[in-house]
Amino acid sequence: SCPATNPSMLNVHLVPHTHDDVGWLKTVDQYYYGDRNNIQHAGVQYILDSVIDQLQKDPARRFIYVETAFFYRWWRQQSQSTQRIVAQLVNEGRLEFINGGWCMSDEATTHYSAVIDQMTLGLRFLNDTFGECGRPRVAWHIDPFGHAREHASIFAQMGYDGFFFGRLDYQDKARRMKTKEMEMLWRASESLTPPLADLFTGVLPNGYNPPEGFCWDQSCDDAPIRDDPDLEDYNVDEIVQKFLNAAFYKTNHIIMTMGSDFQYENANLWYKNMDKLIKYVNALQAKGSKVNVLYSTPSCYLQELNLANLTWPLKTDDFFPYADDAHDFWTGYFTSRPALKLYERLSNSRLQTCNQLEVLGGPKSKSGPFGEGDSDTMKRAMGVAQHHDAVSGTEKQHVAYDYARRLATGWAHCEVQKHKLHHSNTLATLGSEAPRVFCENLNISVCPLTESSHKFSMNVYNPLGRTVSWPVRLPVNGSVYSVTDANGRAVDSQVGNVFISLKCTCYIYDMKSSCLLPLLSVSMYQKSESFQKNEVMCVFVLFGNYRYNASAGNNKESRQTSGAYIFRPNSSDPFVINKTAETQIVTVSSTVQEVTQRFSPWVSQVVRLYEGHRELELEWTVGPVPVADGLGKEVITRLDTDIKSSDYFYTDSNGREVLERRKDYRPTWELKQTEPVAGNYYPINSRAYIKDDKHQLTVVTDRSQGASSLYNGSLEIMLHRRLLYDDFRGVGEPLSEPGEFSDGLVARGRLLLTLSPPDTAADVHRPLAQGMVLQPLLSFQDGTPSANTKLEFSGLQTSLPPAVHLLTLSQWDKDTALIRLEHQYQAKESKTHSQPVTVNLQKLFSTLEVLGASEMSLGANQWKEDMNRLQWNTEKTSKPLPLSAKDPSPWEVTLNPMEIRTLLLRVRQL
């Protein structure tokens, strides 16, 4: 359904589009309705109303829509006749969905699990509503501030034919413009066999804006085309000439994004003027002009590029960090709003648990005495939280609150869900109607039930596909507890003090009280490998806390400040917060060693070593960051070791494959480094490491953060930021999160440090990171279980193989469930695990019979067998390409390193 082009002319593809942030300066609902227009004029309901009206006026007109979170809201409010009209426009290619996820996700601060979920949510709505014609062919990340390789890999696996974005480093862009490398093939995985993760990628010429002078939205002030010669200021000739002067690309096609943020609320302005532009420019063809302007879409443009059959340059690294000028590195948002970043990550864990329980509970789980709880609310809340002004931390404060509130509502709906499951006959655990309590404030040692009850039971749901050991700390009032597990065996526990709350805490290891541990999935607390304290300690020379003072923009090189987006310290050397910490050994027991270090009233950390765990836990607490001295501050923890890492360090991409980084260096162009600190920061989502021949120090994080290695053997991670100035990228507020009592926000988090030989490091950090992402769910009931209660349950027949991660288990339709099985190791990173591994689908579940399995694209909006992506020629590469192993049988799914298999299972409850 693409428009005709003219092969002998330069074809200018006008792509009418709107960029609708799923929250930023306003909340997603404020944007939808057009509320709070005093903050920003934007009302998505009107955009869709208006565009649909205008598309009907001329079959040549086209429009693309991107954010399904908005489209879904709008669609539900339309009459049947409007819905029919829209479906017709979609079928005719006049309205085309592009990208199609619930939001346009951030690429620096998101975890691949949540990204795949949000894409799936949006694509499913489109698929259910419009079928094949609603399937987006092109990924479209025009606004995110840097681009992750894992995102490209995900898009490729979802079946997208190409990818367009708007922002890349200004030096990189200048070079690409010069060498005509604005369009390329991105090989987005070192593990997956090409072209599995190959994605055609184009950089848009004007970001995502129209060429200068051609913005005809109500929000713009550019001159309209005035074509009535009887009126003043007839300007057709001038406008046409200006248009013809634009610069061009490699093929005889060029794409022009005609739109921008929340544009097309009054689409008539745009279309009326573009109609005229097309009319008057093409009219010149009769006088010999070789320019042909047409309404088009990214997929129609892409199709023309594909037909050109050229050889495209190859890209194998990523597009981080993003700088739009010499002192303007967008590396602050890697850490901005650390508490929101953690809450989003924990919410993902809850959502996966909620999804799994829904599948295990079957149809019963959707109705019951506790109300309409389900996972949908959390899915949508997580969907918007992935937005590039959500988890990124670059939204206004009231919007950040709104994201958190949405997630909290999602948690509440999931709790209803879990209540029901516990009460269903199949999964009843206590056989009593005693209220089940989810203590969501355990992080601040608050749980009224455990604090007041003399006898209570605890239920632990482990959403991982394998057994893990997990330390539990509960606030209690007694000093002696007896703790037993589901089999009546005593569990080690210990009562001690926690500095933050000064309340008693019982460690699960040697509690003396009644405390039951029925496990819904697989059992916990089995001791794993030996206690390797000594190995860790021999390498660490220092872990210290530092701060950068933020630039206030009064610097002679540039007026750029540090802000929600931008990181710009006012000096390259951080200030140590306190050279000597006030140190206290809190507990030394057989199960845990704990040392508390207080560096200042607002920076402290607890260092823990657990028995049976090889990682060192650093629990940091930062805040309220003082700013009375007029200086914004960006607090880092820096690990200085004797590892000979030179300039190299390693960071993950969206929590999955790891990329090599090198100080003051970019793989694809000769970097002129202008910000020695900020210009070397990269996003980490789950881990970072430095290594030499003997040792690899890996830090696993509980949320997305910014990290760098600025010295040989050193790794630094930014923990918290509090700033006094806006950074001129639109948010219009300094990033200074309020805490309790109008003071700054206190953030707390955990870093898990492991030290291993490089060739076995992945064997440790891969499961450690997945355990950090999917955390057990604790719930409590007063009293003791009745005699006939089933105290232990596992949804899986057996633990999954070590290389396999259960990425998704989610109810799809009444009789189907979506499962994603993932090989969690990269090619070559583990001698043991970087091998193909096979899972038998029929032997997976303990309470579900799998009647059939059909493989789908990663986005679950297409059968795998129907996937038929465009093919692209690229430069030859000398690197050996990974090969894939095949499935031994229809029921047996083989996973190659880093592969994700998406399957729709027909299931029946046993």
Add this chain to the structure above:
Amino acid sequence: SCPATNPSMLNVHLVPHTHDDVGWLKTVDQYYYGDRNNIQHAGVQYILDSVIDQLQKDPARRFIYVETAFFYRWWRQQSQSTQRIVAQLVNEGRLEFINGGWCMSDEATTHYSAVIDQMTLGLRFLNDTFGECGRPRVAWHIDPFGHAREHASIFAQMGYDGFFFGRLDYQDKARRMKTKEMEMLWRASESLTPPLADLFTGVLPNGYNPPEGFCWDQSCDDAPIRDDPDLEDYNVDEIVQKFLNAAFYKTNHIIMTMGSDFQYENANLWYKNMDKLIKYVNALQAKGSKVNVLYSTPSCYLQELNLANLTWPLKTDDFFPYADDAHDFWTGYFTSRPALKLYERLSNSRLQTCNQLEVLGGPKSKSGPFGEGDSDTMKRAMGVAQHHDAVSGTEKQHVAYDYARRLATGWAHCEVQKHKLHHSNTLATLGSEAPRVFCENLNISVCPLTESSHKFSMNVYNPLGRTVSWPVRLPVNGSVYSVTDANGRAVDSQVGNVFISLKCTCYIYDMKSSCLLPLLSVSMYQKSESFQKNEVMCVFVLFGNYRYNASAGNNKESRQTSGAYIFRPNSSDPFVINKTAETQIVTVSSTVQEVTQRFSPWVSQVVRLYEGHRELELEWTVGPVPVADGLGKEVITRLDTDIKSSDYFYTDSNGREVLERRKDYRPTWELKQTEPVAGNYYPINSRAYIKDDKHQLTVVTDRSQGASSLYNGSLEIMLHRRLLYDDFRGVGEPLSEPGEFSDGLVARGRLLLTLSPPDTAADVHRPLAQGMVLQPLLSFQDGTPSANTKLEFSGLQTSLPPAVHLLTLSQWDKDTALIRLEHQYQAKESKTHSQPVTVNLQKLFSTLEVLGASEMSLGANQWKEDMNRLQWNTEKTSKPLPLSAKDPSPWEVTLNPMEIRTLLLRVRQL
């Protein structure tokens, strides 16, 4: 076609409307196209596009449109199918034209002649395009800054059923709200027999804006109605409750203006939310609510008021001056931009001449060797110049230039017209092809032809319906000229110096050179009454020039400044510019006495007495007004006499009927005077006077100005203003007009002063003022006429009777001409002339045969016999009502005092 109302409920009439200034911050074409949106977001083309789209979506929706200047532009660009849709909407009453003039004219600074013309232009377009359904029933002056009684009279005579406006004095409004007198009957003439000039008049409750919180335009930030309970911030209940709390009027109907300046560019926002408002408010009726909301129009609302059959209060004065707060009197604009005000007035004169020539020239006048000249361009230019931010002087500087440029283009088109006429066989005057020159710069003594030629002829066209005497001054280089008239008789002339240009000027009275005077209409230079210098001189005690210093807003009572709209002197006493003038007697001859007075480098005046004229001419020159002292200045001329005028003075209304004014007093409420100067200023358009039993001093002006009488025997007129601050009413510029060489603008003008016994004063000032309004057109040709040339021509068979003014003579269709005959005297003001007078239409023209005559409404959009206005009950009045005389025969038209008869004549060229 009005919507149903509910008699047992309070009916809230929502009136969706847009207020589209025909120029203000942007030019009329910039507003039309939506250009220069950085100044103000406004694009009328899109408003009409959008409203027409939205009206089609629901037959209940309604819209009114007001400014035909814009609608006309838009209509011409529409496809036939859109035109059909629009016609259908008009026929069904869903789109209703209100007011319908070319613009919404200013009421303080316009002349009735131009107002009637601009209304006629707009109404005719509507009538030609839509027929009866396009005829506006309601006049709608929601924005003008005060309201003139003559405007109301004009609207009544045009057949309007009612009139709504938004702005009146804040004290007056408060009182009317309290006493429920917001709606009234306005008896707008003391001369015309009621109900001829009676007009039902309503003050709108919210100016012309929506109630607070209910502005759903793209330009507003009010909360939209959020009615999806699944989304955040559901606010239906709150919005409905807020709406029900609004205050109400006298009947069980209330009008709510839902719109404002340039709103509805994206009409969907408005209608979508109003649909919801109506739905949810009316849904409460099922629960006992007595409020009924409906889409409506002013005429539908008016119809309901009429059906209520109440007795309404009577209003007989006007609504000047307008103040919106204690120190905020909108009396500055009476004088703002004096040069533009003069140019507009002179343009009216040219347009009338152009119209007359078009009729006299017949079909030939529309084609010919000189191009497509005609009167239409000038008609449209004058149409927009009447706008309440045009001749009012309250537009931005670049917009003022645009109005002037439009008028200049109009002049040029009319010159082409006049060229042709002179070349047509009928009216050939010279029989040569020598180029005819119109010296438009005679005001600065520039006319290349007369300055270089040794022999030239001058043609004078007099557009008045009677003989006048007119002094002509031409720049010449010789020192001796012989001047003869059309009959070869010598004409008195004199060569002298003019101070402004230092060029020689030949007075027509005793020129010695060849100078022909063929008159196209009626002859000139017949000497009239005796030279009455002595009478004038015995009363004048002083005419001096003063200035007020403008408030800079740093005053403790109020921050209000003097600006384009507001007059606020910083002290009540003006400063005399110079107590002693440098005086020079330039010429004393038999025809003219001239005294030049130079008060300062920037204020001077020439005082002249012409032989045969009883008026004293004051030619004032003011500027560049110096502002280097940091003070804006407002220059007045003050005439201090020994007339015992007490607190009374008299000002005309739009150049027609005169109203009595009294210092610190308003006829309809007890005034609390807060600005002793600005609060006593009134607009004058043609004259002002003071009087006692014996003497009346009348000042006839050449343009609209502000005037007052602040002392017994004193009359002051504001001449020029130059200010340093904006006055916060939107224009955003200080009124400081640039002149040549980046200095302030120099303004020059004339005041004609006459002194008469009060009972004969009108006999002098009425014809004097008409002569000032319709000035002769001079044109020049080099050489002498050939022998067979007809040197004199009169379009009329004979002079009209002294009481009758030829207001309009304009080609209508191919065989028809529109004529307006006017009785130019008020009832009782002249013993001689305030009587009915009869004109025989068949004996009117010398070159046209009148085949038929049909009387029309004043706006010429309805046959007089079809006029059927709504009738209203009002309070009884003790004043005797004037009676009308009838026509003696179908061909004989009788005019009663102040009456205007509008006739469509079927004519044939003889």
